[in-house]
Amino acid sequence: MTEIANVASADVALQLDRASSAQERFRIMYEVLRDRICMLVYAPGTQLGEEALAAEFGVSRSPLRKVLQNLEADGLLLSQQGIGTLVTDIDVDELEQVYQLRMELNELTGRLAPASIDARLRALFEEMHKRSEALRGEPARESFARLNIDFFHAFQQLTENQPLKEVSERLFYQTCRIWLKMIPSMTLENEVDIFCREIEEICSAVALGDVLAAAMIRKAHLSMGFTRLRSHRQGP
Template sequence: MTDLPDSSAADVALRLENAVGAQERFQIMYSVLRDRICTLVYPPGTQLGEEALAEEFGVSRSPLRKALQILEADGLLQSQQGIGTLVTDVDLDALAQVYQLRLELNELTGRLSPATVDDALLQEFDAMNRRAAVLRAHPDRHEFARLNIDFFHVFQLLSENQPLRDHSEKLFYQTCRIWLTLIPEAALEREVKVFCGEIEEITTAVNSDDLEAAALIRRAHLSMGFKRLRKHRKVDAIA
């Protein structure tokens, strides 16, 4: 499974201290900052100061600046002259085409270089399914966001096509903040139930060694989820 970041300051500093080489240090900083943005630790509009982050991570500003530049290229940050580096806002309309492309890429996951369904892969999905059961019993916005990100990375394991995985990951992180920003509290329990049901359905398909079915289930839920997001936004605008 992908090594997902713990974004706490102490853990990040330790991981950076133990990193082997500049590339690994860059990847740690990039992943941690991206994770913080996408779980709204840094909500839209937050100004990220290079000096403060460099001090927190215990690094020079040069490698940190590289991570910030890549995040800007990903659409998660924006540099404004005289202001600094800001976390971008989430615009559902602007991301509509990204969602359309994600629909197609999710379907390809079941057909391009499909992974071998072995015990290790089954254990990853079973672990996600167990976490989903806990979340369903105790809906929580932060845990919903965390499980959404973690399940994405497990789902990525269904294909061994690296270009597909790379593109899917970039597009996922452009859109995943939408759920935290648009789901009203009154709809959280229902959205958690739907998402946990999706994980259960996909896990069943993987256990049946039917990766195409798993990919189609993911695609269908992504499509339905986008339509629900539009409804949530309309309700919020009226309120």
């Protein structure tokens, strides 16, 4: 994940103008729109207009349409004839099998071509830990969601198996916005505390160079997180 998704619209247009290839321009637009969907900038049900987005990014509608088609293939958008392109809704029960697969893929992170823990990776996870402590001191929905996304991409660097990383990324983005959707009905401070403890435990494993331990911790927390989501969804 690049930092492109965090920049303002004017900066996105500038990034696209400076892109060296059509493939890079596609990646920029794809990541920006995916990020907006998963941060609920575009809430479920939002209609995305090709003309408005093309004008914002300073591109023609043809390459933008390809980006929207890929986001639809990812399950984040739905094109309906006579209506347009809509952001899809998210439901815990419908995502159960996705969560189950994500749990297994997390474990594989520690088994398939695990990365060698070097100074760069240790520094990256130490930065994640610092950010988690800042979030714990000042809980906020948007900061929680942002750290959730950024920590996922940090965790992805613990494996060098590219197919595993690609599948994991697609499934992550199918599920990650459910937290923002449901946190208003949950206890934000409690969820932040649980997430920060997960980051702390994983960072400790990374500091020791134990990728498998980090992967198993991630798997366990994902399982517990899904159980909490279902519990809140079903009510007392």
